[in-house]
Amino acid sequence: MPHTLQNEFLAISLDLPDEGYHFSRFDWTGKITHVRFKGIPMTVPEKQNEPREELFGKGLYNEFGIEAPVGFDEVEVGEWFHKIGVGLLKKDSSVYAFHHPYETRPASFEFQGNDQHMKIVCTSEVSNGYAYILNKEIKLEGSSLAISYELKNTGEKAIQTDEYVHNFFGIAGEWMGKDDELSFPFELKAEGFGANVNPEQKVEIGDNDIRFNGTPSEPFFFSNLTGGEKRTALWTLTNLKHGIKIQESTDFPTDKINLWGTQHVISPELFFKIDLKAGEIVRWTRKYNFGEL
Numbered sequence: 414m415p416h417t418l419q420n421e422f423l424a425i426s427l428d429l430p431d432e433g434y435h436f437s438r439f440d441w442t443g444k445i446t447h448v449r450f451k452g453i454p455m456t457v458p459e460k461q462n463e464p465r466e467e468l469f470g471k472g473l474y475n476e477f478g479i480e481a482p483v484g485f486d487e488v489e490v491g492e493w494f495h496k497i498g499v500g501l502l503k504k505d506s507s508v509y510a511f512h513h514p515y516e517t518r519p520a521s522f523e524f525q526g527n528d529q530h531m532k533i534v535c536t537s538e539v540s541n542g543y544a545y546i547l548n549k550e551i552k553l554e555g556s557s558l559a560i561s562y563e564l565k566n567t568g569e570k571a572i573q574t575d576e577y578v579h580n581f582f583g584i585a586g587e588w589m590g591k592d593d594e595l596s597f598p599f600e601l602k603a604e605g606f607g608a609n610v611n612p613e614q615k616v617e618i619g620d621n622d623i624r625f626n627g628t629p630s631e632p633f634f635f636s637n638l639t640g641g642e643k644r645t646a647l648w649t650l651t652n653l654k655h656g657i658k659i660q661e662s663t664d665f666p667t668d669k670i671n672l673w674g675t676q677h678v679i680s681p682e683l684f685f686k687i688d689l690k691a692g693e694i695v696r697w698t699r700k701y702n703f704g705e706l
Contacts (some may be wrong), residue, residue, distance in 0.1 A: 439475065477498055495545070594651050610633055
């Protein structure tokens with residue numbers, strides 16, 4: 414059964430590690446499938462009308478190593494590599510692809526919680542000199558949702574990777590449009606972006622905000638919104654029709670922010686860089702604040 418966190422402001426549904434999504438991409442610790450603020454849906458599935466939605470993202474799903482999982486380049490085809498928060502994946506080609514369905518050997522998971530918080534521990538096998546313990550706590554703080562991470566390197570080799578949350582936001586389940594605005598606490602310079610995929614030109618880049626001049630029917634994607642510079646890891650999404658504001662804030666700076674979306678969903682992504690020597694521990698926190706305009 415999914416676990417529910419709930420108070421007077423928020424209702425959060427989580428699938429436990431052995432429930433729901435079991436694909437090889439997203440972290441299985443704390444699969445936040447639905448978020449409601451004062452009864453209004455804040456999140457949506459990655460794909461609409463998808464019969465096998467357990468293969469895709471939804472809600473707030475995070476991922477480690479979207480481009481280069483730990484140890485992938487060191488093993489041969491047919492051998493196993495780590496995907497943090499999932500387990501071991503079997504390498505079946507020379508190039509890693511996050512959307513590819515890898516054969517999976519799940520890690521070990523433990524969890525406990527009540528209606529205000531959930532704690533989940535993921536303990537990996539030792540493979541090719543790499544091993545780790547991931548602790549995650551998800552808890553309600555009034556009208557905020559806090560996600561705290563602790564990653565310990567229990568192997569012999571350094572862990573170099575990154576983590577982000579694929580935020581599948583769609584306020585009230587409605588399509589993106591002129592009522593939606595996404596803002597950042599720094600100047601946006603489109604010429605410094607990496608990818609700039611905006612096929613219908615429905616997405617407009619302002620000085621420090623992103624707006625819509627209509628509803629996009631095709632996916633859009635912008636990478637490296639910081640231009641490679643270290644910035645405050647924070648964004649704010651507002652919806653004028655419903656008078657709602659969502660903000661993700663963190664306790665770390667970032668030099669990488671991506672943005673993906675399509676007609677029913679928008680996902681700003683704040684990346685946390687990890688460089689962890691053997692025996693070291695790193696901690697970081699993300700907080701989602703929900704409020705009215």
